[in-house]
Amino acid sequence: MIRILLVEDQSIVRQGLKMIIEQDQQLKVVGEAENGLEAIKRLEHQHVDIILMDIRMPIMNGIEATHKIKQRWPFMKILILTTFNDEEYAINTLKEGASGFLLKTSDGPKLIHSIKSCLDGGIAIHDQVAAKVMPKLLDKPIEKEKSTSIPLTPREITITRLIGQGKTNKEISSELFLSIGTVKNHITQILLKLELRDRTQLAIFAVKNDLY
Structure with missing residues (x-):
């Protein structure tokens, strides 16, 4: 059983995500949090395999939470739920160690596939997000190495x-x-x-x- 922590400040969104996720019998939402700080507190007492986390949240946003979580639990998988307006945030969470980005408009099969891909060591980035994010990750001049x-x-x-x-x-x-x-x-x-x-x-x- 894959144990999942949902971190999203909107209750109705969490409920929808949980319903979609648990259509797969291998996946189980074992905890929910409304912000990054609450997520960290839950991790101190509860084992999970992967975190699905929003970026824009009160008290502690997804960027700060990803940074703090990866410091304390470096092998924790974090899949960021993002919107087109969150491109810069998405880039920062990738730099902090997130395992991927998924648009909130993604369908159920895409969400489930992304969760399993992250757990298998892959990096799940929604095609539409990758098209916008990857060029910005490479916008700094670098000396290309052979x-x-x-x-x-x-x-x-x-x-x-x-x-x-x-x-x-x-x-x-x-x-x-x-x-x-x-x-x-x-x-x-x-x-x-x-x-x-x-x-x-x-x-x-x-x-x-x-x-x-």
Whole structure:
């Protein structure tokens, strides 16, 4: 059973999301919060596998909450629920370690697929959001590096490229004919070599270095 924490300040939206999510028998909403601070308090006493979190909330918004949660629970998966007006917020939450962005207008199958993709190690970004967000993530001038100057083995560069394409561990395992455990070990070594915090930062690294 996949345990989910819903963080959204509008009760009616939480109710709708819960109904959609629990159509899948593998998914269960085990907690709800109206803001980031309340979410953190719940996490101190309740185990969850993934958080679905709004950005604009009173008391503590989604950006600050993502930052604080990833500091205390670095492996926690956070899927941001966003609107077109939240592009800059969405960029900041990705930089803080969120596992993806989903528009609130998404349908049920898309929401359920995104939750499972994040838990499988993927980065779920709604196509319409990605089209707006990714160029802004890359708007700072950077000196493009050649693959040979990156301190990774050819296999590690291939895995980094696939992560930049949004592939999950399972998809990488299948494509490279490796066990999922081996893929995870490679990713751990890549993060150590590049001094990156998590998979999201690695995906951004891949895009910035043309490894996608």
